[in-house]
Amino acid sequence: MVKNEINYLSIMSHENIIKLKDFFEDKNKFYIVLEKCEGGELFYKIVKNKCLLESESIQIVRQVCCTLEYLHSNNIIHRDIKAENFLFKNKNTENIKLIDFGMAKTVNCEYLTELCGSPHYISPELIRKKYTLSSDIWALGVMVFFMLTGKYPFEGKNTQKVVDEILNKNINWKDKEFSSLSVEAIDFLKKLLERNERKRLTAFEALNHPWIKLEME
Structure with missing residues (x-):
């Protein structure tokens, strides 16, 4: 890995990739020696604050979407998108960096079949072992x-319970x-957590x- x-x-060069x-x-x-990031994980920021305001979330998610657009335009799937894999560059900025490319893979025309990722974030099609780039989008959702x-x-209390919920x-x-939550936020979530990957x-x-694109106070 x-x-x-x-x-x-x-081979990658993007402002939001470590x-x-x-x-x-x-x-x-x-x-490996990586770029220094002193702001901690996105995960811990969420846990510390219970949740994040929409305005703050938009600033972060915009960067994540930009990063995924860069990866997917180069036919690269990350396969472990989660809050733990985003670091803040420093404590006084919302600039984030995607880390952990141990499971990244280049996707051509074929479906991927390897089961990997973190249980809460895996997509329905990944569970069925027939997935592609859009599995990252589910994880974003x-x-x-x-x-x-x-x-x-x-x-769920265990991985199987989580899998059952993801599927059903x-x-x-x-x-x-x-x-x-704003109407726009709910619509965004619905369209990311769409079980049919072709409609996602x-x-x-x-x-x-x-x-x-919302500008919120």
Whole structure:
């Protein structure tokens, strides 16, 4: 996985992707030197604040969409999009960096079949072992849901329970827990967490969704 990460970080250049500074190996291990980020994980920011305001979330998600559009336009799937894999450049900025390309893969015309990723974030088609770039978009939807509500859309006591919810649970968007969210935010979430991957937003479409373009106080 380290070799895979080195391979991808060596060829990519984007302001929201962690930069590879150097790498070396000894008889037993590979070592990589990455760009310094001092702001901590997005995950911990969400947990600390219970959830994030829409205005703050938009600033972050806009960068994520831009990053995914860059990756997908180069036929690269990350396969582990989650809040833990985004770091803030420093404590006083919303500038984020995507990390952990250990499971990244180049997608041509074929479907991928390897089961990988983090349980709460895996897409229905990934569970069925027939997926492509749009699986990253589902994971983005899970992450945005987590950012705005402080919890995952699909939960369970164990991995199998989570998988069952991913495949079968229908989210009631009229529930009072979503009452504070804008119409645009709910529409964005619906279109990211679309079980039919052919109807799901692409990274480009997500980047140009009305919610991403909102200017909120």
